[in-house]
Amino acid sequence: MAKYVAENYRLTRIYASTLKRAAQTARHLSDETGTEIKFDPDLMEFNNGLLAGLSREDADRLYPHVENLPIDQAVYGQESKVEFRSRAVNVLRRVLSENGSESVIAIVTHGGMVNQLYGALLHMPIGENCFFRTADTGIHIWEITEHGSYVIKANMDDHISGI
DSSP states (O other): OHHHHHHHOOOSEEEEOSSHHHHHHHHHHHHHHTOOEEEOGGGSOOOOGGGTTOOHHHHHHHSOOOTTOOTTOOSTTOOOHHHHHHHHHHHHHHHHHHSOTTOOEEEEOOHHHHHHHHHHHHTOOTTOSOOOOOOTTOEEEEEEETTEEEEEEEEEOTTSTTO
16 A cells, blocks of 8 residues: 555655554555654544453443434443544544645545545535445545545555455
8 A cells, every 4th residue: 555655646744543553554654655644543443432342242242232322422431423423524624724735645544434534525414324445455535626525536455466
C-alpha cells in the first residue's frame, strides 16, 4: 500500500488512528512518502466498551445483544451510533479545515471508522444498514471540491500482491 501510494500520489499529510495496527501502517506510509503523520484518537475504531478484547463467544455469553437500541443509546460501556458518527464528522471537518484545496491527504483508520467517514461525507442517516466494505490496507479515493464530493474509487486493493 505504501509503495503504491508513494508511486501514485503526492501526499501533503497523513492522519492516523492511535491504535497499534493503524499507527504501524501510517508509519510505513510516512517512511515511504516522507509525509508527516498527525495522530488523532478520534480516528480509533468503534469503542465497544466491556466487549473489548473478548472472543465473540465470550462477548455473546456475557453481554447479550440488545435489539432495537435507539441510535443515541449504548450498553456495556460502548459508544452510541450517534457518538461514533459524531467523531467521524468532527474528524472530517477538522481535516478539511486544516488543509487547502490542493492538499492530498491520507487517512489511516479502521473499517468501522471508514464506514462512518463515508456516512459523514455522503450525509447518510445514522444507523442505516448500508456498509462500505474495506480490505486490510484498502484504498478509498475521494475528491472534495467546492462543487461537491466525489467517490473516485472504493476499496481498491489491487496494490496487494497476489491479487
